[in-house]
Amino acid sequence: MAKNALMDFDRALELFEPVLGFEVHVELNTETKMFSAAGNPANEKNHAASPNTLVAPVDMGLPGSMPVVNEEAVRSSISLGLALGCSIAPSSRFARKNYFYPDLGKNYQISQYDEPIAFEGQVEIELSDGETVVIPIERAHMEEDAGKLTHMGGATGRIQGAEYSLVDYNRAGVPLVEIVTKPIIGAEHRAPEIAKAYIATIRDIVRGLGISEARMERGNLRCDANVSLRPRVAPGEPTPPLGTRTETKNVNSMRSVERAVRHEIQRQAAILAAGGTITQETRHWHEDTGTTSPGRPKSDADDYRYFPEPDLLPVVPSAELIEELRAALPEPPAARRRRLKAEWGFTDLEFQDVANGGLLGEVEATIAAGATPAAARKWWTGEITRLANAAGREPSELVSPADVAAVQVLVDAGTLNDKLARQVLEGVIAGEGTPQEVVDARGLAVVSDDGALIAAIDEALASQPDVMAKIRDGKVQAAGAVIGAVMKAMKGQADAARVRELILSRAATPAE
Amino acid sequence: MSEITPDLVRHLGVLARIQLSDEEVEQLTGQLDVIVDNIAKVSEVATADVPATSHPVALQNVFRPDVPGDMLTVAEVLQNAPDAADDRFRVTAILGEEQ
Amino acid sequence: MTDLTRLTAADLAASLASGEISSVEATQAHLDRIAAVDGDVHAFLHVSDHALDVAADIDRRRAAGEHLGALAGVPLAIKDVLVTTDMPSTSGSKILEGFMSPYDATVVARSRAAGLVPLGKTNMDEFAMGSSTEHSAYGPTHNPWDLDRIPGGSGGGSAAAVAAFETPIALGSDTGGSIRQPAHVTGTVGMKPTYGGVSRYGAIALASSLDQVGPVSRTVLDSALLHDVIGGHDPHDATSLTDQWPSFADAAREGARGDVLKGLRVGVITELPDSGFQAGVSASFREALDAMAAQGAEIVEISAPHFEYGVAAYYLILPAEASSNLAKFDSVRFGMRVNVPGGTVEDVMAATRDAGFGPEVKRRVILGTYALSAGYYDAYYGSAQKVRTLIQQDFENAFSQVDIIATPSAPTTAFRLGEKIDDPLQMYLNDVTTIPANLAGVPGISIPSGLAAEDGLPVGIQFLAPLREDARLYRVGAAVEAVLVDRWGAPLLERAPMLGGNR
Ligand SMILES: [Mg+2]
């Protein structure tokens, strides 16, 4: 793949104004699919389903099959529309988007076209310094997901060079809400940060509503990022029209959304500054190289021949239903931030640490599951973030709040010390089971049997005979060497504080 | 006369994923031209003030409760598969990307 | 012994209920008849190899005292557009040759539950596109009245099977007349119910907003009995109506014995000119109207100014919806696959659809793709949907003045096989009388009105009623049938030629 020429980011911003746009697909976690009663693989329960075991006739386009709308998916979509500050259409309808692709059982996608369920909204997002930005929302519409293709043969497992592909229709028909922004103007040098904060906010909103698992690594939340540049003009000159945009697909972590937007600004700036033109095309994001590569250019093959879905009827939500769902909305993210900060008693810095890490929901859920605010913050902004960075993933992708809280509960109970707790966490992340299961399987609990500890202490004291005397002389820090030896002897599975206690109490006993 | 040309018919064949031979393109161009000339008269009476009807009987809010059911077994899913492997349908190499 | 194949479904049901005959006997008689005449008629694409087992099971259940439905044990033919788990379902297309559905169409499931005995699957124009059954990938069906002539279409197989006494009743589907026009040319009865009155689930879709499944039979009562079995709400079809329907069989029985024609206001459309119709068709239509008037019906001229746009609107909406509905036949999950050495899946799809679809299907898919294309949508599909509104308004206006509308069921009697196959437009114009009901969703029935003087071939009269007034059609249809059969001295089909040499 040819390497993209890039312009320095700051230089690019001097010459051009970036304009952003996002299409975010949210997989709803309903029990069943959008148009069939087959189990929904985007629901936690069906997460491990094997290929083609969650398929109803309509999901694979069997002759004679027909779609019927899932009422719960409609309610979730309305709730999401309301949470995005949208108006809910008094009447909306489904349309067929016609195109051939092997993962699309009917060779059309049932979507919404001219009458989406929600339109004209706005979302307030918060940047790392606490500043807020308003993102204008064009529409949110209901549609169905496609099946999954696995490309076989060839070197990379990618579509290029594959000899054949295998199709699994489990995901076909998963309920989606597609959220489309209006062009976002004025992002300037914060464009990459805005991109990330926007996706984080959408994730927080759908999690708050409980309508999606919102796990980006599982594809529950998928982002297409549109970027265009337009040249800066002298004050007083007319504003130039929006530049040609590219749509970068497959950006499936918050970190990569940020990187992809930055990369695309730098790439387009280099082309434009050299007198080139931007091709309107989809581009693919490559996580490994941090670059985009061209996909399919837009062409008249993109003639989707939309028409109203004749098998389905209009969705006409009553005012009562809309008000019922509006009343049940969780508080908006900005208000929530203010409340959480007060409840947790964090300093500005501590709170920002959590918020900027996109970890408010994780910390909140961890506290709800039994950890103290301080402990929850420490885990998420500390060890888990460190592991996530090392793996190039999001902290939330690694481990669930319930598991983090469970680890902390084991610490509080004295079953684990800090070092063991980190090992347990690693075990959970490695998929070895729940914290308790990891503790059991790895045999990681601290030794709480004083007899065993005293034996180890006696052994250590025997090889360091001067230590006792030093302690008795008031040089308490001398105990450190013994503690170290004991911990080593116990393979780390001892509570250091207890060992220290035992040493000191032994020193306090009169010598025999 | 309508604007049906061989190039248009060929393009429609691509959209409809039907590999049309030159002979078919030629024949269809002539036939569609006559047909389109005849059916284009719908626009004579379809004035702006007439609402469109997409369903003959107007219903709304027809929903299904979110309760699982109706699933096929893997054997039923693959029952008519022209080619399958590993419980999935097998297709030859794909040229284009998804949309 | 009576020839069981000459009995109506109602009479067979009565004999079965009384124990006078068994379902095995009735089923065997029809299988024998199929074996004797279907080589000439070719109404069936597939004959069930276990119909006798099903019949025996019904007999056993009846002997055990089980309460069975009104038609239990009666043989039934099923149009191949309906998917069945125990027989292939091809919709008359090569692309679906051998396809076995993992589920039954709702109407099939209901028929089985009611104890009907499926005999086989009937021939049809490929994907129900056509008015002659000549567009079947498996060869044409022949009209039992004249084997050189078409049996109508797309449901020519079901109509011919009924007319040839291969089955007393059959299931059909009607998108623009595919039940009623075959009834017209074969001297049988065919009913297109109100849109949504019968489930479409499991009917291989042609044009979703027009398709409707319905009964085919030799008498109005038999259609009503079958309609009672298959009708009613189905949660698998979102367009299915939740109405509680009256007993259509009761309506037919009431019509046959009562005086429902007295004072009935019958609308005749001024814009359907006699000139467009074969003389014998017009004459037969007038005779039927006279017979109705003689019973006290009032014939009223009504105007339906937009009906003349119906064919145009139909040939935009149908191909548009069909182009999308038929996209699923792509070689990936089921059906034919053409191997293209070194080709991509796109090449395989395009080659398969070229080889698997016949010329009429390609014509309509390309036409529909055009009608939906960017830049043409408003002028074509959008305008056609507006014509639909205008035709609905025409019906509303008409039904404010009359109880029922009558038309000839089709412009001509059965034409010769091959006569119109190369002239798609002429073929399309054949549907002029039947199409408005599909566009507006109203019910329509065709019953025999007589024979055309010039060719001795059957003619049908079509009655149309307001939405949801299917029972009215059975009442009126049965009344007119009774009057006409009384005049003729015997059912029209008694005058059809013998087939197969064994009576
Ligand atoms: Mg998109």
Ligand SMILES: [Zn+2]
């Ligand atoms: Zn989408």
